[in-house]
Amino acid sequence: MTKTYSRRSFLKTSAAAAAASLLPSLPLRASIATMGGSEDPHAHRLANGWEFLQGSLGSPWEAWHSEEVAVWQQVAMPHCFNAYDGCDPDVPYYRGNGWYRTHAPIANPFKNGRTLLHFEGAGQTTTVCVGEKLAGKHTGGYDEFVFDITDLLPATDNTKTAKNKGVPISVLCDNSRDQDRMPSDLSDFSLYGGLYRHVNMVFVPEVSFETIHIHTELASSAGQIVSVLGSLHNPTASTEQLQISIEVFDAKGTQIHASKHTIAPWKDATELTTFTIQKPHLWSPSDPHLYECRITLHGATNSGVDTEYIAHETFGIRHIEFVQHGPFKLNGERLLLRGTHRHEDHAGYAAAMPDDLIDQEMQLIKDMGVNFIRLAHYQQSRRVLELCDRLGILVWEEIPWCRGGVGDDTFKEMGRRTLRNMIAQHYNHPSIILWGLGNEDDWPTEYPEVNQQAIRTYLQELNALSHQLDPSRFTTIRRCDFARDIPDVYSPSIWAGWYRGTYPEYQKTLETERDRVNHLFHAEWGADSHAGRHSEDPDKALAKIVTGKGTDERGMDYLPTGGQARVSKDGDWSETYACNLFDWHLKTQETLPWLTGSAQWVFKDFTTPLRVENPVPRINQKGLIERDMTPKESYFVFQSYWTKDPMAHIYGHTWPIRWGADGEEKMVKVYSNCDTAELFVNGRSAGVTHRDSQNFPAAGLRWMTPFTPGKNTLRVTATKSGKSITDEITFVYQTETWGTPAEIKLNEKSRSTLDGKETVTVEAKLYDAKGVLCLDARNRIRFKIAGLGTLIDNRGTTKASRVVELCNGRSEITLIRNNGSSVVSVTTSNIKPAFCAIA
The missing domain is CATH 2.60.40.10 (Immunoglobulins)
Incomplete structure (x- = not known):
């Protein structure tokens, strides 16, 4: 499927329609243009000086007069009040009120400027007060929101007291159960509470940009039309002329466009400039080239005071296409999407991941060879999207309509609002190619019911709204079979070898599903694995599995009891089995020229209230790394298929003791992208093997060899394009058998x-x-x-x-x-x- 729009039709369908959705309102849309984060000289990150109280208060007044009945603790931002109890094995994680308070210094450099409180995300319903005055309330744990608190500040906001001590700000975060809020309380992940993303104090002039959107359109094979559209934050209704300078630079800092404009303040969104880039440098996973757009707003306000404010946006130029019943194309060439999924969750922090850990995680994802990621099941932090742009990772990002059925008008409006916000806030990221409209909205325990017609009608509305706001991208949804015809791209439920069926059935299932929709993508596949558990007979459970009856997840298949035999219930949850399953899926995917791609579920283990009986209670263990970012063996299976730099990994780095009979031959597997590999067992060569991706398992890089009772050392030397790489492990071989x-x-x-x-x-x-x-x-x-x-x-x-x-x-x-x-x-x-x- 190819989408092409003339510039005129784009302005009719996109700019005008988007303008209606981007009208300045409270809360603001939290545009990247005005919320510069830590690099913006007019933004102050409120990281320190916060206190926290878990529990309820009678009113915002009590936030400042509660010392007799409440004990506040000092915390640093970001902060999640489920950082410790998110996976408590004995009691469910806390869901309720969490209060925060601080004194924020006010030092607005702009005469008659506006002071904004910018939240990059907070869970799940947030109420903000300045002193005892309500600044605003936001429902939703994942989109950004802004409150203009200028009119709530005391008259002395520029006095020494206000600058030094600051104004009192209290924030109530509430993650209590709420049937009218997305995601569903029955979702298979924790709905964390707290200020778990950054909070910023932002100073802007009396008139500033609220949203800057940059649209790119192919003019010819050699040229690219770029349109810059903007909307204003102008609460005083200033009518004075604005001077706007627009500069665009390529990644090397070379200026490729400059223009100046004089214009009166406008309503809605308007086109500021349009220009053509001849021979543009296209963005791709292998070459993620980014342009920078710098907009300077200079003008006189109603008060006659000159102001100057600079907004920065990055953007990329790329062309996407989903061929009907065929592959995905980027910039005119087929690209197999090799992906995974991400939850915002980490050991000891829950959703409040520090920036350096986010950077480490995204680099681990890129180093695995990924070129695609689904951000599940909600809008994620701006830092994640910025990293996807810079690292070259294509994105499916979705609203939090997860296992929610269709609720009342409040519920439905939240879906519309989060979709508008997600598109408005992340529009300029070239990495994003898919807007996700929901997940598993056919779940059997949905509230208020699984009303297929109601779900279809609402999904159609969201689909139309997404195309109206952004006709340049595709829509998608996962696992809602009776609505598979509505979005542009559909992902069915295929869990071959885990929830149903066996992994050799994978290709047949893909081919069956391909013919049921125009554009198929396979999101969510894999297996749980208990890190550090290994098996000498990992596929034993497959003998019990009924084949030919489908490979989808149905009903309560995720539970460890009941129903027909399935590996998720009857298998050993070893890393060994998971590696075999991944190996089979990956070798299959690379042989299918029509396949758009897939996204393995999930990159990192995460908490869930639904899986109390798992080997690590309340943890979904389908990650390729543990919750503290320790890689499992399966991480290297993906590297062996998806990376280019030479790598080799002997299976078993976390397997200290293997077992079997004396003299019994055991399999040694090496996951590598190298052409050849030689294994040495206790210093003696076991032979050279050649890599063949279709020679399962381990692409032919495997040996059958006996071990010596006691200590053994394995070393492999692998070679690719004349470069050699080695890996080595040591373990004990136990021949004694054990009883009960x-x-x-x-x-x-x-x-x-x-x-x-x-x-x-x-x-x-x-x-x-x-x-x-x-x-x-x-x-x-x-x-x-x-x-x-x-x-x-x-x-x-x-x-x-x-x-x-x-x-x-x-x-x-x-x-x-x-x-x-x-x-x-x-x-x-x-x-x-x-x-x-x-x-």
Whole structure:
């Protein structure tokens, strides 16, 4: 499917229609043009000086007069009040009120300027007060919002007191259950609460830009028309002429356009300039070239005071096409979309990820070879989108209509508003190619019901609105089969080898689904894996699975009980099986010339209230990395298919003990993109093999070899285009067989420091009555502590959870000593507890 629009038709369908949706209002649309973040000299990030209170207050007055009945704690921004309890194994995470307060200094450099409070995202319903005066209320946890607080400031806002101490600002964040708010409370992820994205104080002149949109359109094979449209924030209705200078630069800093305009303040959105770039430098994942548009607004206000304000926008030029029943094309050439998914979630922070961790995560995604990402299931932070632009990662971004059925008018209006905001706020990102309209809105427990006609009607409305606001991009939705004909691109539910069917059925399912829609994309596929758990017989569960009956997820398939046999319920949740499943899917995808692409679910483990019985309770463990960004083995499977620089990874870096009979041949797999590889077992060559992507598993880079009882060392040397790379692992091979688990032991493993504090790691192991380590044991255990020490738990990882399933008969946890003695215990059903004294 190719979309082409003349400049005239674009202005009719896009600019005029978008103008109606971008009218200045409270809350403002939070345009990137006016909200410059940390790099804007007129923006002050409110990161410090905050206090937090979990619980309810009687009124905003009590936010400043509650010391007798409430204990406030100092916090730094961003802050999520579910950072610790998001994956508590014993009680659901907190859902309720969280109050914040601070004194914000006011130092507006503009005479008669406007002072704005800019929230980059807060969960889930936010009420803001200046003193006791209401500044505004925003419902929705993921889009940006702005309140103009100028008229709420005291008359002394420019006095020494206001500048130094600042004005009192209180914020109530409420993530209580709300059936009229998106996403649904039954969503398979946590609806976090708090100021978990940045809060900025922004100073602008009396008249400033609210929104700047840059539209690009192919004029000819050698030229590109660029239109710059803008809307104003002009609450005083100034009528004085504005002087506007527009400059455009390429990535090298070369100016390619400059123009000056004199214009009276306008309403709605208007075209400021149009120009042509001859021989434009096109944006792509391999060459993410960005242009910069710099707009200077200079003019006299009603008060006669001159002002000058500079807005910056980046944009890229690229052309997208979905061929009917065929592939995706970028800039006229076929590009197989190789993708994953992202939730905003991290161990110890929940949704309040610091900028450096966001940068690390996005770089890990790019280093895996990704060229596409679905941001699930909501609008994500501007930093993520900026990184996608710079790193070259194409994006599907969606509104939070997730498992919500169709509620009342309040519910429906929220969907319209979040769609308008998402498009307005992220319009200029060249990385975005798909606007997602919803997710799994056929879920069997939807509120108020799964009314297919109502869902279709509402989806049609959102689809039309998206095309009206932005006809240059495509719409999409995942898993709502009775509405698959409405969006431009549709993703069915295909979970071959996990929730239903087996992974060899994957290609047949894809071909069946291709013929049911015009444009197919496969979002969400994969398998859960318990990090550190490995198997000598990973595909054993496939023998139980019924084939030929579909590979979709149905009903309550995600539950660990009930229903027909499925790997998600009857498999071992090992990293070994997950790697095999990923390997099969990836080898299949690269052989299908018609396939648009896919996005594996999900890049990083994340919290969910629905999966209490998982090996790490309340954690969706389908990530390729753990919640603290520790890579699992599967990360390297994707690298072996998707990256270009030579890489080689022997499977089993987190598998300290393998097992089998003495002399039994065992498989060694190497995931690599190299042409050839040679394996050395305890210093002796096991032979050279050649890579063939269709030779499953491990693309032919595998060996059958015996191990020596006890310690073994494996080393591989792989070669690609004359470059060699090596990898090495060491493990113990156990030949003793074990019986029923009978004894659990707990011992100190190591000591270290963390943030200047001494830590101790203890390890639990499960043995049979003869003292043989039970290497297939999956018992659920619980760590407890008594004394001065503190467990590092509730991180949602296999090594930082006080309740967790064993990984091959082992588990560990770390404690902070706090300069004192403690006793750590470990318990599991039907076995005596074990203790370890820490001095």
